[in-house]
Amino acid sequence: MTIHETIKEVQEQFKDVLKNARDPLMLEEVKNTFLGRKGKIAGFFSMIGEIPPDTRKEVGKMLNELKRSLNEQLELRYAEFQSEKKQREQVDYTLPGYVVHKGSRHPLTQAVDDMLSIFKRLGFDIAYGPEVETDWFNFESLNFPPNHPARDMQDTFYTEGGGLLRTHTSPVQTRYMATHEPPVRIVAPGRVYRNEAISARSYCLFHQIEGLYIDTDISFADLKGTIELFCRMYYGKDVKIKFRTSYFPFTEPSAEIDVSCFLCKGKGCRVCKNTGWLEIMGCGMVDSNVLKAVNYDTEKYTGYAFGLGVERMVMMRLGINDIRILFENDVEFLRQF
C-alpha cells in the first residue's frame, strides 16, 4: 500500500467515526484515537525515519496536511454540537411525554399468582384438571355417594353426555393421585361452577385454589403450620388464625379457617361484619375413603387438603361488595389494577 493510499484510508475511517459520534464525549475519543499522543497520526510521524530520505519531506508535508484537516473537521463537529445544544434549549421540555397506553392485570389472576407464588415457596407443585368433569372425580371419588345430602352443598351444572361442570377444584386431588404415587404435594388453581342464581353474593363461576399433601406421618399440626405460614405470608405477620370444626365429605376431621380482619385488625368493621374475623378457607385431613378411591395404602399414608375461594379473598381485600363487578370487565374498573 502506498503512503497515499494509507492516508486516504485513514481519512475515510475518520469520516466514518466522526459521523457516528453522537456527543462531545465520543468526539473526545475520536480525537484521542487519531490525534492523541499515541494516536494514529503520531504513529505515522514516528515511522517517518523508515521512509527513504528523498520522499521524506513530501510525506512529512502530507502528514501535516492530514493532521490539519482532521483537526479542522473535529473543530467543525464541536461547533455543531454547540449549536445543537443551543437549539435544544429552545424546545419546550414541559410538553407531556408521548402516549404509552397503560394495561392492567385482572385482580383475580393477580391474586392467584400471588397465592401460587407463596405455595411454590412452600414446595408445592402446580397441577391442573378439566372444567368439564365426570361425576366420579367431582363427587364419588371424593366421598360424596349418590343421593347424599352433601351434594346439596354444591348446586351442579350438568352437561350433555353425562359430564358436569366441576363444582370445586377438589377433583384435581383424585385426578392427580390416580396418576402419581405418593408423596404428593400440589396446589391446583382453576375455575369452578355453581348453579346458583346470580346475585351480589354469588356468581355462576368463581376461582378456587386447592392444596393437597399426602405422605407418611402427616398430621393436623402440619396442616395448621402450613396454613398459618401461608396466611402470614399473604396477610402479613400479625394476622391471627382460628380453626373451627366443619364438614366436607372428603376430609375428616374438617375445619374452616378464619383470619383476623386485615382491615380492622380484629376490632370489628364493615368488612368482617363486626366479628373481627373473616372466613377464608376450608381444610382437613384427607378422608381415607378418598385415598382408597385412588388405591393408596391408607395404613401407610395420610395427608391434608385445603381449598380457598379467590373471589372472596379479593372482594374482602378490595372492598368489593358485589361479586358481579369482577366479571363485568368495565375498563374503568380494570384500569385501576
Place this chain on the structure above:
Amino acid sequence: MIVSIDWLKEYIDIDMPLEDLAEKLTIAGLECVVKETGKSIPKGVVIGHVLEKKRHPSADKLSVCTIDIGIGNPVTIVCGAPNVEAGQRVPVATVGTQLTPDFTVKKAKLRGVESHGMICAEDELGLGDDHAGIIVLSDDHEIGKSYDDYFSSSLVLDIDVTANRPDAMCHWGVAREISAITEKPFKKASVKLIEDGPEIDSIAKVQVNALDGCPRYTARVIQGIRIAPSPAWLKNRIESIGLRSINNVVDASNYVLMETGHPLHTFDLDKLKGHEIKVRFAQKGEKFETLDHKKRELSSDMLLICDKETPLALAGIMGGIKSEVNDNTVNILIESAYFTPAVIRKGSKLEQISTDASKRFERGTDPNETLVYAQNRLAALIVELAGGSIAKGMIDIYPEPLEAKIISLRYDYVKRVTGIDISPENCKSIFSHLEFTIIAEDTDSVTVEVPTFRPDIEREIDLVEEVLRVNNIDKIPSMKKLTMSVAEECDKFHPFLTDIRNFFAGHGMHETVNNSLVSKNTGDAGIWGYTPLNVLNPLSKEMDVLRTDMIQPLLATLRNNALKKRTNIRLFELANVIEKNDHVDTHAVEHFNLGVLCCSPLWGLNWAEEDKPADLFYMKGILDHFLGNLNFNYKLKENTNRDEFEILYDIVIRKSLVGKIGKYVDGYFEKLQLQYPVVVMELQISKLFNWYNPRQQYIPTPQFPSIFRDISLVMDKKSKAVTILNEINQHGGKYLVDLVLYDVYIDDTKLDKNKKALSFRLEFRSETKTLKDEDIDNVMNKLFERLINQYGAQLR
C-alpha cells in the same frame, strides 16, 4: 336452624354468656350466632274494653265505641272494622302512639265525631297481614295494661348445621353438644303414657311393602281428641323458633320434632280407608295432591304412605290433602318411622320439595330409641293438650333392626392424626357426654357403641374428630418445623401464563375474566367452528352452552363497555374454550386459549402525532412481537370463510393452525357507534406451550459492521407487500440479516395511478469479515433482476 335458648334450658344448664356459648359451639362445628326474635308492640298500645258500640250518625260503615282503657273516663273511638262488638277486649292505640315512623295516632274528627285513638288490626301492629277486622283478645288480658307485655322477645341461636349432623337439628342435639363442651349433664324428660283405649290392633292396621325404603314403621292411635288452639306456653315455644302456631295437635307434632329431631306425622284416622296404612313405592305416573295443593305425577322411586286404596302422603316429605287433620278430627293415627335417607333425598329432589321432615330423614334419623321416644312423647302430649285416650299398644314393623356401630379408638392414633396427646380420661368424658356408650377399654384404646342418632360416626377417624372438635380444634399447636416432600415435577405452565399476562398488560391491554357460559348463538358463532357443549340445567337461555372461543365473550364485553360509552377498549383473556367431542368420557375437549380484542386509538389525542386507529397492523405488530419472544416462526394464511371479517388470517406454526387474527367489517357493529375498528386475535396457548423451546444457548453478538442498502420499487398497486418481502428474504443471499419495509408511497400525480412505490432497507452482515460492496453487489443485481422480471417492478 333456629333453637330457643329458653327451650334449651329445659335440657341443659347454661350459665355462660351466650356470645361465648355461640363461639364455643361454632368452633365445635355448629356455626351459630345469637339473635333476638319475637314481636314488639309500639308503646301506647294498651288493652281496651269495649263498653258500648253505637252506629255512627252519618256513616253506615263506621261505629262509635266507648272504650275503657284503664285511665278513669272511657274514651270515644270511631272504628271502621265490621267485627267490633261491645264486651270485647281489644288493643287500642292511644293518642300519641307512633305506629310506624310516619304515622302517629292523633285526635281526629271522623265525619263529625271526635275519635281519641284507634282500635288495631293485625297489620297495623305488624303482627300479620290481616286487615279484615280488629284483633279480639281473650278476657284474661288486663284492661289498661300495655299490649307489649303480652309479647316476649326471645333469644335464639341461628345455627348453620352441616349436612353430616342430622342429630344436631333439634334442641336435644344442641343441648347434647353444650353438655359435651361444658361437661354439664343433659336432661331428657321422661314420658308418662296412659294407654286407656282399646287394643290398637282392633282399630288400625299397618303393612310395609317397601322395607328397603322404610325399615321401621310405628303407629299409635288416639281416640276422642278435641282440636283447639294451643295453650300459650306451646304457642310461645313454636313461635319463638319462627314457626306458625296452627292448632294443638299440629303444634305438638312440631314441638316433638324440634325437641327430638324426629319428624312425625298425624293422620285423621277416620279418613283412612279401612283404617289401614300401607307403605309402598309409587307406580310410575301415579297421581297425588300434596298439602301445598300441587297435583303431582309420581315416579316409581317415590315412597308413599297409603291407605287401603289411595296415597295419603309422600313418605317423610309431605302429607296430602285427603288425610289432613282439621278442626273436625277426633281420632288420629301417629306415624313415627325411619325412612332410608337416599330414598327420601331422591324423592325430595324429584318433586323439588324440601321440608323440615325431609331435611332430617334424608340426612338420617334415629331408627331406634329416639323414634320410639318421639312417638310416645307426642301421644302423651296430645292427650295432655287435646284429651282423648291412647289405644293399647304400638304397631311396630321393624323386621331387621338397625344396629348400633361399635368402634374402637386407639389413643396413639389420635396422636398420629392430630399431632397432640389427648388423655384417655378426656376422650372418655367426651364420649359419655355425647351419649356414646363405653363398652370396653384398656390402656391403649377405648371401644364405644355409637348411638344410632349419629349416622356420621362410622370409623375410628370419626371418633378422632369428635374428640378433637369438642376439645377445640383451634388448640392443636401448629407445627413449627414443616416437612416437605420434594416434588419430582415442576410446573412450567403457570409461569408461562403469567409471562403472557404480563406481556399483554405491558402492551397496554386490560386483562378480563369473562363468563364461560354463553348463549347457544354465541357458542355457534365461535371462530373455530366447534360444536358447543350444552348445559342441561342452565340458569338461563343466555348461558346454556360453554363458550367455543375467546373472541365472542370479548365482543360481549366490548358491547357492555361501548354501552357505557367507554373508549380505549383493549382487552385480553386467558381461559379454556370447550369443544364438544363425543369420543371422550366427558364429551368435552378443553383448549386453553388467549383472546385479544382492540377497539382503540393507537395513541389517543396528543400533541406529537396525528392519531390513528389501532387497526389490524397494530395487532399484527403485537402478534409478531409475542411470537418472536417465544422464538416461533409463523405464517399467516388468508381465511375467506367469515363474512363478518374485512380480513381474517389463520396463524400457522409448523403447518398447524394455532390462531386467528382479523379485523371486523366496520358495519358489523353499527348499533354500537364505535369510533375505532374492531380487531381481534386468538391463539391456542396449550399448543404454543407444548412446542415452546426457550433459547438454550446464546448467539454471539455481531463483531463486524453491517452494510445497508435501500431500494425503492414501483409496483402494481394490487401486488402484495408480503410477496416482495418473501422474495427478498429468500434471495437476499447469506449475508442478509434484516429487512425492513419502511415506506409505502401512493401519489397519482407523480406515479402512474395503477402504481405504488415500496421502499425497503436491507441489512447485510458477515460473522467473519467486514463486508465490502463487492460482496453484495452480485446478490443485489440478481435480486433486482428477479423483481423486475417476475413482478414487473421498476427501480425508482
